[in-house]
Amino acid sequence: MQSLRKLLADVDQLLRGRFTRREDLIEARIQIPIRSLVLAGILLGAVYGVFMGLYAVLRGGDGSTAQLLTTAAKVPLLFLLTLAVTFPSLYVLSALAGSRLLAPDTLRLLLGALAVNLALLASLGPVTGFFTLSTSSYAFMVVLNVLFFTVSGLVGLVFLGRALEGLFAPAAPREPVVAIEETLEQADDEEHADDPETETDAAQPPPTLRVPRNGQRLARRIFFTWTVVFAIVGAQMGWILRPFIGAPGQPFQLFRARESSFFESFFKSLVNLFS
Amino acid sequence: MFRNVEGLLRSTGRYAIAAPRVPWTHLLLLLAAGGFLYGAAMGFYGARALQSFYSGLKVPLLLIVTSAVCLPNFFVVNTLLGLREDFASAFRGVLAAQATMAVALASLAPITLWAYASSSDHDLAVLLNGVLFLVAALVGQVTLSRHYRPLISRDPRHRVGKAVWVTLYMFVAVQLAWVLRPFVGHPSMQVEFFREDAWSNAYVAVFRHFWNFFT
Numbered sequence: 001m002q003s004l005r006k007l008l009a010d011v012d013q014l015l016r017g018r019f020t021r022r023e024d025l026i027e028a029r030i031q032i033p034i035r036s037l038v039l040a041g042i043l044l045g046a047v048y049g050v051f052m053g054l055y056a057v058l059r060g061g062d063g064s065t066a067q068l069l070t071t072a073a074k075v076p077l078l079f080l081l082t083l084a085v086t087f088p089s090l091y092v093l094s095a096l097a098g099s100r101l102l103a104p105d106t107l108r109l110l111l112g113a114l115a116v117n118l119a120l121l122a123s124l125g126p127v128t129g130f131f132t133l134s135t136s137s138y139a140f141m142v143v144l145n146v147l148f149f150t151v152s153g154l155v156g157l158v159f160l161g162r163a164l165e166g167l168f169a170p171a172a173p174r175e176p177v178v179a180i181e182e183t184l185e186q187a188d189d190e191e192h193a194d195d196p197e198t199e200t201d202a203a204q205p206p207p208t209l210r211v212p213r214n215g216q217r218l219a220r221r222i223f224f225t226w227t228v229v230f231a232i233v234g235a236q237m238g239w240i241l242r243p244f245i246g247a248p249g250q251p252f253q254l255f256r257a258r259e260s261s262f263f264e265s266f267f268k269s270l271v272n273l274f275s
Numbered sequence: 276m277f278r279n280v281e282g283l284l285r286s287t288g289r290y291a292i293a294a295p296r297v298p299w300t301h302l303l304l305l306l307a308a309g310g311f312l313y314g315a316a317m318g319f320y321g322a323r324a325l326q327s328f329y330s331g332l333k334v335p336l337l338l339i340v341t342s343a344v345c346l347p348n349f350f351v352v353n354t355l356l357g358l359r360e361d362f363a364s365a366f367r368g369v370l371a372a373q374a375t376m377a378v379a380l381a382s383l384a385p386i387t388l389w390a391y392a393s394s395s396d397h398d399l400a401v402l403l404n405g406v407l408f409l410v411a412a413l414v415g416q417v418t419l420s421r422h423y424r425p426l427i428s429r430d431p432r433h434r435v436g437k438a439v440w441v442t443l444y445m446f447v448a449v450q451l452a453w454v455l456r457p458f459v460g461h462p463s464m465q466v467e468f469f470r471e472d473a474w475s476n477a478y479v480a481v482f483r484h485f486w487n488f489f490t
Contacts, residue, residue: 012354015351015354015355016354016357016359017357116355119351119355120348120351120352120355122347122351123347123348123350123351123352124347124348125347126343126344126345126346126347126348127344127345127348127443127446127447129344130340130344130447130450130451131450131476134450134451134453134454134476135450135475135476135479136475136476137475137476137479139479140476140478140479155355159355273479273482274482274483274486
């Protein structure tokens with residue numbers, strides 16, 4: 001109970017942006033334990049999963065409770081597995097682009113964005129639950145869930161984008177950091193005189209304190225590549241982990257046979273809604 | 276009672292925007308009373324007392340359940356926007372707006388009764404109630420804006436919080452209103468609290484309607 005309260009307090013601080021303040025990001029620090037972030041992700045995802053799996057329970061039949069439980073497990077799994085699969089490439093991409101975050105901090109940042117995403121999703125849970133109680137249309141539930149996943153995913157992305165911007169923002173006017181920045185600029189200028197192509201140099205300050213001058217462009221580049229990689233893997237991961245809602249008339253299965261794709265199915269649901 | 280209504284409509288006294296204590300109970304009572312009065316009038320179509328009573332219960336239910344369903348999201352969105360310190364003020368605003376809507380509805384009740392007395396057309400009755408609900412919702416927006424003005428001037432991000440609340444609230448309220456049918460009650464149909472076949476989806480029904488219309 002005590003640890004749950006501590007966990008919720010951590011999530012609260014995360015949502016308030018206390019872990020992603022500019023001063024901390026400038027120094028490439030994100031001070032929240034990875035364990036709390038993972039636990040928070042599991043808990044929040046499970047909350048939404050319960051509301052999502054309610055559809056199967058109300059429909060009744062064999063394995064409806066099993067569907068509820070597996071959906072509660074699958075929603076957090078969807079996000080965490082996607083991150084597990086993509087993290088190495090995301091880290092390599094960002095390190096190549098010149099991110100100052102080391103691997104553990106990069107993981108914290110990404111987990112933090114996922115936790116924000118899942119917190120918003122969990123907060124939409126009652127709405128999903130309400131529509132589940134009052135609607136029998138399977139197609140509508142599919143479209144509604146995709147809509148909520150999209151909206152909360154976008155908010156998670158905004159959080160991530162802000163944090164990346166902070167990470168690459170010019171240092172705040174504080175004595176030591178300014179000094180480093182000045183030497184950096186001088187070093188950069190000297191470099192440019194020699195060879196405009198080379199960016200890195202062994203003579204530069206430690207990598208954790210490096211502030212690239214074209215930071216905003218780098219932040220955007222990292223953000224874009226991360227989003228594309230994560231979204232593609234995430235959509236497919238969601239497809240592999242089906243069923244989440246449980247289509248009426250189909251028996252309970254832990255996983256369905258591999259077939260077709262996420263995009264094809266979503267389009268079909270949209271068409272069904274209108275006919 | 277009337278002093279409370281005055282205070283709510285003018286945002287003075289207990290209902291002042293910056294009042295130190297939020298009058299939760301008073302707001303909820305006004306909401307329930309106003310909603311019940313209008314609901315009772317709305318259900319009085321065809322002079323059926325039981326339907327009138329049911330509809331009276333349903334209108335406050337509609338407002339309160341919709342708020343409850345949307346509240347977790349409102350909380351998280353406000354926190355994410357960094358507006359957590361203002362959450363009590365923001366929630367006071369949305370609750371006061373709904374109390375205002377209920378009071379506005381109650382003030383429109385005589386019009387409904389007058390319309391029922393002058394015409395027995397069921398479609399007209401449904402349409403009229405729809406229009407009056409819309410009017411009352413807009414009146415509620417006045418109170419909402421009044422509460423949000425100081426918040427927005429403090430932090431413009433409150434604009435986003437308000438927009439998210441209004442959007443989600445309408446999305447849920449439309450479906451809940453659909454589920455809670457009948458409000459007016461068709462004279463040829465039995466008086467009942469819930470319609471047996473009402474557990475469908477408002478949006479699907481409207482889409483189907485349009486789809487059938489165009490194809």
